[in-house]
Amino acid sequence: MTSYTIGQIAQQAEVGVETIRYYERLGLIVAPSRRPSGYRVFSEEAVRRLRFIRRAKHLGFSLREISELLELRFHDGGSCKEVRSRASNKIIEVEAKIADLQRIQRALTTLASACPGSGPAAACPILDALDPTEETDGQA
Amino acid sequence: MTSYTIGQIAQQAEVGVETIRYYERLGLIVAPSRRPSGYRVFSEEAVRRLRFIRRAKHLGFSLREISELLELRFHDGGSCKEVRSRASNKIIEVEAKIADLQRIQRALTTLASACPGSGPAAACPILDALDPTEETDGQA
DNA sequence: CTTGACTCCGTAGTAGGGTACAGGGTGCAC
DNA sequence: GTGCACCCTGTACCCTACTACGGAGTCAAG
Known part of the structure; x- marks a missing residue:
């Protein structure tokens, strides 16, 4: 069960770190678990989700619509x-x-x-x- | 050669009047000819173009990209x-x-x-x- | 020839979707 | 045990694409 920091998944999904936090605030991605220090811990799933979002946006879906698709x-x-x-x-x-x-x-x-x-x-x-x-x- | 006012093409193309002026400012539509009073005079072509823009946007093209397509x-x-x-x-x-x-x-x-x-x-x-x-x- | 809908221009404000700090803590390699 | 990259929160700012408004002129139906 590999886990990733926010910077690692940002790189893998080709989105910015700030963008990921922004999506989390919007509820577009599931709030990740945290280390005792407060650091976010992400799974492979999150990478997939972020890539989905990135590409769906490119297809003219709004974040709201993407959220609906994901839900x-x-x-x-x-x-x-x-x-x-x-x-x-x-x-x-x-x-x-x-x-x-x-x-x-x-x-x-x-x-x-x-x-x-x-x-x-x-x-x-x-x-x-x-x-x-x-x-x-x-x-x- | 039917001609239209901005309000008429706005209605036909299902976009706002302000939006049309905005597109004109951006150079996305050809600057229409004017009546002596300054009123814009549009042709059928403009309606087609506006509808194209509206739908292309919905497909995830930015106004810049749409402009490229049209050019x-x-x-x-x-x-x-x-x-x-x-x-x-x-x-x-x-x-x-x-x-x-x-x-x-x-x-x-x-x-x-x-x-x-x-x-x-x-x-x-x-x-x-x-x-x-x-x-x-x-x-x- | 008036009146109400429509148009003009310019500027300002809004919503969506990020992006950039500031100020401070964390992790780990050396 | 310290340095440097990385993470935290929060707020502020930016870009795109409109949208609204103010103040003034225009058009055409009655």
Whole structure:
């Protein structure tokens, strides 16, 4: 059962020490146990969690949303139905994001391949990418 | 050639009037032409652009990144090669985001389907989702 | 030709997400 | 048994992306 200091997990998870304390204050990570001196003691789990947070943020989730995602696993001792429905809602959101990103990806691909040819290329695939007036399902 | 006031496009693009002026200050949208009175006059294009921005933000792009995405189309009169390489880099980023989201999606699906069974379900698919110690390609 | 909704500009304030000290204790290598 | 890196708490500050306001001009319906 390897344990780590805050500096060690900060390095492993590629986040700042202050950030970890900040997340702890927000309740985003479980408050770690302490040595008699007051030093925080972290487990491997914390590294995983921090990395999850870092990447989820990069996907446009707020800390609040990330917290909700993470909590899904803990509440499952309670009302199973609710976990299921919350998970389902998140899945819908996630799928919408994926679809949007795929549109951007296609637009970028078009742009990149249209370019080397020549000419002014007046049509802008990027703008069309997330344009709900296209075949995009018009969700808010 | 329909034209719109700032309030009209704000409503259409579902953003605030102040936000549009803010984006203009940042150079994120093209400075619109003006009536003699000073009132801004927007075209359909502006609505599309604003909607693009709104959705791209939701995908975790910063305004700076969005600006870069949007600029890809304008520079193509200049150095075509650079547009291509910038587009390619963006494509890589976008693909990484899609992959991450798909991992989250799978994890949520697993979670949702594992739940109704019973038991404590100790394993947390969510945390594994974005864990680079799994088969995830370890990108920063 | 008035009135109420809308627009202008500039500046200031807010929320989210950190980041940086200051002032002090801890751990361990030498 | 001391030095230096590291940790503690708390407060203050920073950046991004808005959002609100004040004071004044504009537009168009009645």
